[in-house]
Amino acid sequence: MSVTAHAPGHASGHEPGHDAGKRDFLKLVAAAGAAVGVGAIVWPMIDSMNPSADVLALGSVEVDLAPVPVGQAITVVWRGKPMFIRHRSPEEIKAAQDVKLSQLTDPQTDAERVKAGHEQWLVVIGICTHLGCIPLGNKPTDPRGEYGGWFCPCHGSQYDTSGRVRHGPAPLNLALAPYEFTSDTKIKIG
Template sequence: MSATAQEHNAGHAPEHTKRDFLKLVAASGAAIGVGAIAWPLIDSLNPSSDVLALSSAEYEIGSIPAGQGITVVWRGKPVFVRHRTPDEIKTAEGVKVADLIDPATDESRVKAGHEQWLVVVGICTHLGCIPLGNKTTDARGDFGGYFCPCHGSQYDVSGRVRHGPAPLNLPVPPYAFLTDTRIKIG
């Protein structure tokens, strides 16, 4: 039986047969089915609703003295909230943007009217260590901001990278001021 079927196909090889069509439809059906089942399996690995529900959090920051910062946890990551002194703000604003490794103005990294507050994700953009610099006694590097103890990257008081090997500025998370001393991150 199989031999007959194959001979039959061989005789009309160049044409597209009904059998070709059936094979194509069957294979596509199976592929779509497997794909439809594969997606829930893969998507179940994405963050679940309860994890996503933790993606915003509110913090009271009024008690931070000028010149110091605190570390809060947002989505399992450290976020630096730093109360900058007027001198630090002036220095940060005076930097020539064109000279920076990852050019960005100080204005673009803080909220207007709240220039004394710097909020950045405290993870070095080199290989993920947590830089020092929140406390006045910490090593802050040559630019008065943050110093990464792992490979010596340095950031200024605007969280911008000033000395490698880190390639990028510390990222600013989405946040908003609810009152003058209360912020919501995420």
């Protein structure tokens, strides 16, 4: 930089301020031009690491719920993640609805977590909100914890029949994913 200040343009006899202003302007324009150019080429490079079109194309799955009996659950894969779909019994639904919000770590009513008219179906992302393990409880032989939902074997978090965290280090309820009923027994996730 110091060399630039001594460059030939800076000859004696000129107003130094005038000349320095022009030089600063040229430097700014050059630096700004270079920054725009670099940005224009760096963005495509960064964006190339975002999900590609074929990955995004797997963004939705359709599930037929008819074969799932009451009290049972299935696991389907959506965007590489396990989705728990549970066919709840009336007792389980009641248990979930009767919980007082004040007892919850992450207060949320059961109604907010299911679709109205399809209360028997609970659809949640099966990933423990603590550190990403997959909780047990989908198979009839699995431990379901004290609250009858899911039990995470990694650090002992327990979820209730609405997938809400009731005990343990997990800070949040099992996450919900966007889905809709395409018919009474079919849903489309994503």
